[in-house]
Structures are given as structure tokens and as C-alpha cells.
Amino acid sequence: xxxxxxxxxxxxxxxxxxxxxxxxxxxxxxxxxxxxxxxxxxxxxxxxxxxxxxxxxxxxxxxxxxxxxxxxxxxxxxxxxxxxxxxxxxxxxxxxxxxxxxxxxxxxxxxxxxxxxxxxxxxxxxxxxxxxxxxxxxxxxxxxxxxxxxxxxxxxxxxxxxxxx
Numbered sequence: 001x002x003x004x005x006x007x008x009x010x011x012x013x014x015x016x017x018x019x020x021x022x023x024x025x026x027x028x029x030x031x032x033x034x035x036x037x038x039x040x041x042x043x044x045x046x047x048x049x050x051x052x053x054x055x056x057x058x059x060x061x062x063x064x065x066x067x068x069x070x071x072x073x074x075x076x077x078x079x080x081x082x083x084x085x086x087x088x089x090x091x092x093x094x095x096x097x098x099x100x101x102x103x104x105x106x107x108x109x110x111x112x113x114x115x116x117x118x119x120x121x122x123x124x125x126x127x128x129x130x131x132x133x134x135x136x137x138x139x140x141x142x143x144x145x146x147x148x149x150x151x152x153x154x155x156x157x158x159x160x161x162x163x164x165x
Contacts, residue, residue: 020162026163027164029153029157033112035110036165039106045066049063056139057125067098068105068106082098083100099117115144118140
């Protein structure tokens with residue numbers, strides 16, 4: 001069974017295993033999410049992330065960069081990364097905040113991309129994956145947990161050669 005679903009109940013993993021065995025997991029996801037998004041460039045991703053940030057996190061620290069990154073892989077157990085680099089400039093300390101999203105997410109439906117962007121934006125306020133972090137994610141994206149599960153299903157389907165997109 002997939003590493004992406006390891007922490008889910010046995011009943012859920014059994015249902016997913018049955019879909020995989022029948023070769024229909026990709027079909028189920030394709031029915032749920034009809035189309036891919038059209039956010040293909042770093043500029044489009046930056047604009048997309050900033051629109052979400054400005055809507056939900058107006059007072060958070062500014063972002064200097066949001067981009068797709070070919071180097072992020074699932075081997076790192078990540079689809080997105082947030083970084084904060086502090087530098088001394090004169091007598092001031094300047095912080096530079098960046099979000100990097102795995103390039104493989106160029107090929108997924110928009111709600112799944114939005115979930116990852118929301119996740120990384122939430123790290124601007126909450127560093128750890130704690131209760132407050134997930135509450136913020138759910139505030140920005142009401143279906144956050146369902147989208148996270150569906151993204152895990154998609155990754156499972158991709159690993160099994162059943163990618164719907």
C-alpha cells in the first residue's frame with residue numbers, strides 16, 4: 001500500500017487498494033476533478049499565491065518569491081517548501097520569504113494546487129504542523145482535509161501507473 005496513506009484507517013486503505021486492484025483509482029479522481037489548471041509560469045504562480053495571501057493573510061510577512069521548482073521531489077516528502085532567509089544590511093536585519101512548489105503540480109487540477117499553496121502560506125503564520133496551523137489551512141480552504149486526501153490518492157495513483165491527468 002502507498003506510503004501516502006500510511007496514517008489513514010485500515011478501512012480507507014482497503015478501499016483504495018480495491019480501487020487500485022481494479023485499475024479505477026485514476027478514473028475516480030478524473031471524475032472528481034475535471035480539468036487541470038492553467039498556472040504554468042512562475043509569475044502566474046506568484047500572482048495566484050499573492051491573491052490568496054492578500055485575501056487571508058494581509059498582515060503576514062511579505063513574500064519575495066513564489067515559484068515552481070524541478071528539484072522538489074516526493075523523495076523529500078514534500079510538494080512545497082517555504083524558506084526564510086535573514087540577512088544583515090547595514091544596521092538592519094532583512095528577511096526574505098520564499099515558497100517553492102513542486103513542478104509536478106503544474107499537471108494537477110487547480111483545487112489540489114490551491115491546497116499546497118494554502119499549506120505553504122499557512123507557514124507564514126504557523127511554523128509547525130499543529131492545531132493552529134491546520135485551523136488556518138481550513139480557514140483559507142474549507143475543503144483542505146479532503147483536498148489533502150485527494151492529493152494523496154493522486155500520488156498513489158501516479159505511483160501505480162494510473163495517473164488520470
